[in-house]
Amino acid sequence: MxxxxxxxxxxxxxxxxxxxxxGKAIEECPGHFGHVDLHLPVYHWGYFKNVVQIMQCxxxxxxxxxxxxxxxxxxxxxxxxxxxxxxKKKAMLKKVNEMCKKVRVCPHCQxxxxxxxxxxxMKIIHEKFRGAKKDDSARQKYMNQYNSLVQHAPDVSSQxxxxxxxxxxxxxxxxxxxxxxxxxxxxxxMDEQYSHPRDxxxxxxxxxxxxxxxSVFSDLKxxxxxxxxxxxxxxxxxxxxxxxxxxxxxxxxxxxxQAYEIMQLHVALLINSEISLPPELNLARKSYVGFVQRxxxxxxxxxxxxxxKRVDFSSRTVISPDPNLKIDQVGVPEEVAKTLTYxxxxxxxxxxxxxxxxxxxxxxxxxxxxxxxxxxxGIKKSIRHLYKRKHELSQNLRExxxxxxxxxxxxTVLFNRQPSLHKMSIMAHRALVLPWRTFRFNECVCGxxxxxxxxxxxNLHLPQTEEARAEARTLMAVSNNxxxxxxxxxxxxxxxxxxxxxxxxxxxSEFFDKSSACSLLMSISESAHVELPPPAIMKPMQLWxxxxxxxxxxxxxxxxxxxxxxxxxxxxxxxxxYKDELCSSDNYVxxxxxxxxxxxxxxxxxxxxxxKNIFYTLLKDYGKEEAAExxxxxxxxxxxxxxxxxxxxxxxxxxxxxxxxxxxxxxxxKGNAKCAEYIDQLEAGQLETSPGCNAEExxxxxxxxxxxxxxxSAGKGCIEELxxxxxxxxxxxxxxxxxxxxxxxxxxxxxQQAISGKRVPDGFTNRSLPHYQ
Numbered sequence: 227m228x229x230x231x232x233x234x235x236x237x238x239x240x241x242x243x244x245x246x247x248x249g250k251a252i253e254e255c256p257g258h259f260g261h262v263d264l265h266l267p268v269y270h271w272g273y274f275k276n277v278v279q280i281m282q283c284x285x286x287x288x289x290x291x292x293x294x295x296x297x298x299x300x301x302x303x304x305x306x307x308x309x310x311x312x313x314k315k316k317a318m319l320k321k322v323n324e325m326c327k328k329v330r331v332c333p334h335c336q337x338x339x340x341x342x343x344x345x346x347x348m349k350i351i352h353e354k355f356r357g358a359k360k361d362d363s364a365r366q367k368y369m370n371q372y373n374s375l376v377q378h379a380p381d382v383s384s385q386x387x388x389x390x391x392x393x394x395x396x397x398x399x400x401x402x403x404x405x406x407x408x409x410x411x412x413x414x415x416m417d418e419q420y421s422h423p424r425d426x427x428x429x430x431x432x433x434x435x436x437x438x439x440x441s442v443f444s445d446l447k448x449x450x451x452x453x454x455x456x457x458x459x460x461x462x463x464x465x466x467x468x469x470x471x472x473x474x475x476x477x478x479x480x481x482x483x484q485a486y487e488i489m490q491l492h493v494a495l496l497i498n499s500e501i502s503l504p505p506e507l508n509l510a511r512k513s514y515v516g517f518v519q520r521x522x523x524x525x526x527x528x529x530x531x532x533x534x535k536r537v538d539f540s541s542r543t544v545i546s547p548d549p550n551l552k553i554d555q556v557g558v559p560e561e562v563a564k565t566l567t568y569x570x571x572x573x574x575x576x577x578x579x580x581x582x583x584x585x586x587x588x589x590x591x592x593x594x595x596x597x598x599x600x601x602x603x604g605i606k607k608s609i610r611h612l613y614k615r616k617h618e619l620s621q622n623l624r625e626x627x628x629x630x631x632x633x634x635x636x637x638t639v640l641f642n643r644q645p646s647l648h649k650m651s652i653m654a655h656r657a658l659v660l661p662w663r664t665f666r667f668n669e670c671v672c673g674x675x676x677x678x679x680x681x682x683x684x685n686l687h688l689p690q691t692e693e694a695r696a697e698a699r700t701l702m703a704v705s706n707n708x709x710x711x712x713x714x715x716x717x718x719x720x721x722x723x724x725x726x727x728x729x730x731x732x733x734x735s736e737f738f739d740k741s742s743a744c745s746l747l748m749s750i751s752e753s754a755h756v757e758l759p760p761p762a763i764m765k766p767m768q769l770w771x772x773x774x775x776x777x778x779x780x781x782x783x784x785x786x787x788x789x790x791x792x793x794x795x796x797x798x799x800x801x802x803x804y805k806d807e808l809c810s811s812d813n814y815v816x817x818x819x820x821x822x823x824x825x826x827x828x829x830x831x832x833x834x835x836x837x838k839n840i841f842y843t844l845l846k847d848y849g850k851e852e853a854a855e856x857x858x859x860x861x862x863x864x865x866x867x868x869x870x871x872x873x874x875x876x877x878x879x880x881x882x883x884x885x886x887x888x889x890x891x892x893x894x895x896k897g898n899a900k901c902a903e904y905i906d907q908l909e910a911g912q913l914e915t916s917p918g919c920n921a922e923e924x925x926x927x928x929x930x931x932x933x934x935x936x937x938x939s940a941g942k943g944c945i946e947e948l949x950x951x952x953x954x955x956x957x958x959x960x961x962x963x964x965x966x967x968x969x970x971x972x973x974x975x976x977x978q979q980a981i982s983g984k985r986v987p988d989g990f991t992n993r994s995l996p997h998y999q
Contacts, residue, residue, distance in 0.1 A: 235590070236260050236433065239440030246550075255437025262464055264429055265471040266486055267396040269348050270503060271494040273426040278344045278397060279319075280414060280423050283326040286352060286394075287337035289405040291413060292329035293322070300356040316417040322413060342394075348494055350399070352392040365390070374609060391583050393625040396490075400427045428493060430584035433460055455514045459496045463489055539688045545681055548666035549861040552753075552856050553718065554704040556641050556655035557666030558686065560591050563633040563659045566688045567595050572627040581620040583631050587613055591659065594630045600626035633688055636660055638695045640687040640702065641667070643675040650674035650707050650717060654698035667723065670857050671704060673717050673834050705850040716842050719834035720860050722962045726873065727864025728776065728827040735813055736772035737763070742870065743770045747778060749861040749866040757783040772867075779859040780840065781820035788848050792817040794838045811931055829961025832860055876955040880972045887945055889941050890974055896934045901929050926984055933985075937977025941970025948973075 237257030238245050243253040257316050269277060283291055291298055301322060308314040332339055355365045358578065368390055399992070403424040410416050439454035453461075466489035470482065494501055499516035541562045546558055572580045586593035586609045597619060612619060615633045632925075633639070634817060635658055640650035651672065660666065665684055666812035672678065689695045710717040720728065730736065738746065740758075747756050761768040782788045795806070796813040806814050807824045815825030817840065830836050845853040882890070908911040908925050915924045944967050948955045954972075957963045979986055986994045 229709065236941075237435040237437045237438045252262070253436070254435075257437040259435060260433035261474055262433060262460075262467060263432045264467055264489075266430055266489075267400050267427045267429045268430050268493045269396050269399075269492045270349065270426055271497045274344065274348055277423075278342060278350055279323055280403070280426075281350060281352075281394065281399065282342045283323055284402060284406065284410070285335060285337055285339055286330035286342075286402065287339075287352075288332060288335040289402040289410075290334040290407060291322075292326040292332060292339060292412045293413075294333050296410060297325075302409055304414055305412050315771060321496060322533060337948045346871040347501060347786050348490055350394040350664050352394050353389060354392055356391055360726070376861075396427055400424060401707045402431070403427065430716060431460075431463065431496075433522040437807050449712065450760045455499075456496065456517075457513060459492055459516075463492050463496065463665060466492070473928065484689065516826065517830070537687065539690060541566060541686045542683055544664045545677060545679060545682050545684050546664040546666050547669045549668060549724070549865045551658065552656075552858045553668045554637060554654075554656055554669050557657050557660040557664075557665065558633060558657045559663050560659055560661060561663065562686070563657070564588070564593070565593055566686075567630040567634040568633065568637060568688060569598075569628050569630050572623055574625060574627055575624060577625065580627075580629050580631075581623055583629060584609060584620040585616055586625065587616060592634045594629050594631045596630040598628040599631075600624060600628075605719050633657055633659065638689060639696060640689065640696050641675075642685045642687070643677050644685070644957065647676075648674075650710070651676075652702065653704050653707055655704060666860070668861055669721050670718055670861060673719065674707065674710075705854045708845055708850060713839055716845075718832045718837060718843055718857070718866070719836075719839070720832040720857065721834075723868060724861050724864045725829050725833055725960050725962035726957055727868045728832055728860060728872065729868045729962070730771040730873070730956065731864065732776050732822060732825070732827045733772065737769040738772070738775065740768055740770075743775060745870065746775055746863055746866055749862040750778065752780065753855065753858070755785070756784045773824075776818075776827060776863070779856055779863060780817070780844070782859075786820075788844070788852055790817050790840060790847070792831075792838065792840060792843055794825070794831060796825070796828070826960075828959070833961060873953060875957075879954050880969070882944070882973050885945060886944060886974065889943050892935050893939055894975075897932050900932050904928050904932075930978060930980060930983075930985060933978035934980075937970070937975060939978075940974035941967060944970045 231416060236247070236259065237255050238252050241252055244251055247258050250254055275707075285292055291427060301318065304318055305315065308318065308451050327341075330339060340352055340356045342350060342352050345351050355362065355368065358976055359365075370755075403422070403426075406423060408418050414423070415623070416423060434456055439456040439460075441454070441457070442452040447633070463944040466485050468486045470489065481873050491503065495514055497513040497516055498518040519526070524530060527567065543559065543562070544895060552559055570576070570580070580594070581596040583592055584597065588595045594609055597609055598604070598606050607619075609616060609619065627912060635656075637657045638654055639657045640652055641655045644651075646652055651674065654672075655667065664805065665686060675684070677684070683782070689698055708716060708718045740761075747758060750756060759770070759774050759778070762771045762774060763769040792815065796815065807816055809824075812824065813826070815831055817821045825831075827840075830838065832840055836842070841853045841857060844856050904913065904925055908921055913921055913924060918929060919927065945955070948969070950956075955970050957964050958969055981987075988994050990996055
């Protein structure tokens with residue numbers, strides 16, 4: 227037992243020693259497993275249900291499947307055919323199990339087989355004679371085994387069960403599994419070489435390396451130490467195993483069985499310490515932490531130490547929007563940029579920059595915090611403490627020195643919003659150091675993060691090696707994740723204000739003189755050369771349409787080779803007299819060679835979730851860089867247009883006119899009269915009932931239908947009365963926010979609310995809520 231705690235051939239858990247197996251220190255030694263050969267096999271807690279299921283399928287005498295040979299041959303072919311289809315194999319195994327449980331006599335050896343059930347905590351019982359009559363010959367032959375016992379102890383006869391039950395031990399199960407026919411193993415969807423049923427029984431217990439169960443040495447107890455739960459349970463299992471192995475002739479069977487049962491339970495507790503035990507065992511049980519508890523849950527190895535962990539070089543603050551940033555940029559506060567550092571190697575290409583960073587020091591951005599010289603590796607010098615020697619340190623920089631500098635513009639950072647539900651919840655951005663105290667990014671990227679700006683916080687991580695930066699740029703960059711893997715459609719696209727501005731910009735009535743057009747184009751001239759196209763109207767003054775200016779989002783100049791072609795018919799008006807390009811509502815979008823010839827741009831053309839989309843076409847035909855650049859141009863131009871044109875919403879946009887109020891009152895009067903008519907018909911017994919409903923239910927349906935029609939009619943009249951420049955209507959029609967139903971509810975009437983298809987019931991006397999009469 228002493229060797230279990232102190233032996234070093236299974237790895238080490240202390241810094242001042244080395245492993246006797248691999249000779250490495252604690253940082254490099256992975257640990258080495260040992261094992262204990264159990265003298266009696268035990269059940270594996272994780273496979274216990276599978277063992278019970280297999281025992282229900284096989285004969286308890288000859289270990290053959292309880293099926294006829296031709297049925298076994300049929301299932302064998304089916305199993306080999308579905309070798310790679312998990313669902314079909316699972317369904318087949320369920321069918322085999324159900325068929326076998328109905329068989330009482332083995333078709334191979336004619337032995338009697340009863341019901342096999344599990345008994346808490348980890349026992350298997352076999353009710354061999356369940357359902358058999360008392361005068362059954364096989365049952366009487368079995369009960370005759372107890373005759374000699376009853377003769378010596380007559381009192382035992384009252385304790386004998388009326389329905390004999392056999393307890394099946396793991397050793398007996400292992401013997402049956404070893405005797406199974408290979409064809410039967412195949413029918414059970416297992417493999418004779420790699421996943422034989424005998425492998426579900428534990429005969430050899432692995433002993434975890436020392437690094438998995440480290441000893442905690444205490445200064446208070448000089449000779450002793452506090453051992454891990456895994457070590458304590460393993461030690462107890464070894465003790466019980468030795469007790470079972472060295473049983474003598476004078477050993478009582480009861481004591482031996484008790485030791486074996488406790489060993490079985492502790493092997494299960496070693497795997498999962500939360501299994502349910504009988505009350506008599508549960509009271510004496512200690513609170514252990516098994517392997518399952520170390521792996522699962524929020525504090526487990528996967529979620530607590532691998533998928534998520536506490537890290538250095540990370541920051542967190544509130545987010546805010548900035549349409550001026552490109553979609554792959556993130557604005558980082560200068561205070562954060564001074565705290566996050568990146569170790570950069572001095573080379574011939576950057577030595578002058580590194581000297582300037584050392585001169586700036588840790589308090590001026592961009593600056594440097596630490597210096598590690600090539601001649602003294604592993605020793606970092608704080609530039610803050612050597613500030614008076616900064617000129618000397620700067621001049622003595624050599625190639626190969628390591629500078630821990632501030633986060634700078636263009637550095638690759640990882641941006642994350644929790645909860646991280648899919649892979650696009652963390653993406654790589656290019657840093658841009660800005661004043662103030664919030665992270666800023668383009669609103670187009672809100673979709674994959676599911677972010678809004680009502681106080682959300684996000685995390686920013688700075689990779690510390692060139693390999694990590696290259697991997698982030700290649701796999702996690704925003705421009706590489708424009709499309710969701712779920713459906714193949716865009717997940718990053720224009721949102722809200724960008725859609726509203728683009729919709730208003732591309733209407734038929736929008737014209738711009740030269741100064742206004744140039745002001746708009748200046749907003750997108752930062753990253754590319756922009757050419758003003760010929761005006762659409764020459765006399766009496768030169769005017770450009772909004773469609774012409776929006777076309778420059780896709781192709782800023784003649785030298786640009788991007789030529790987008792797109793056709794999208796969004797017209798849903800059945801009364802529209804003209805189709806295609808002549809659509810009266812301008813809902814037919816035609817883009818030819820990157821020129822918007824007709825149609826207004828709305829959410830379906832530049833938003834996320836669509837494939838008939840300008841950005842999706844750019845991504846498919848010209849690559850991610852062009853699509854990302856076009857998104858930035860849309861955000862800049864639409865924002866600039868809204869700043870020039872103005873866009874706001876007030877109570878005046880949602881105030882009903884006198885004619886609308888009169889129409890609403892007329893609708894309500896007619897609706898109430900119709901409902902009263904239905905009620906009179908019910909009281910007179912003249913109401914025709916609907917199929918499957920009684921009179922009251924029919925009345926409820928008819929009233930709900932009438933009141934719902936009132937809302938629809940009022941909403942339709944409301945939308946028809948609104949002017950085309952109404953702000954709420956513009957947002958609803960363009961798809962940036964809300965819908966026509968929201969507008970009609972705000973202006974005309976909320977309408978009848980339904981709960982489970984019925985009107986709101988009266989919870990109180992003559993009223994539904996306590997605060998309204």
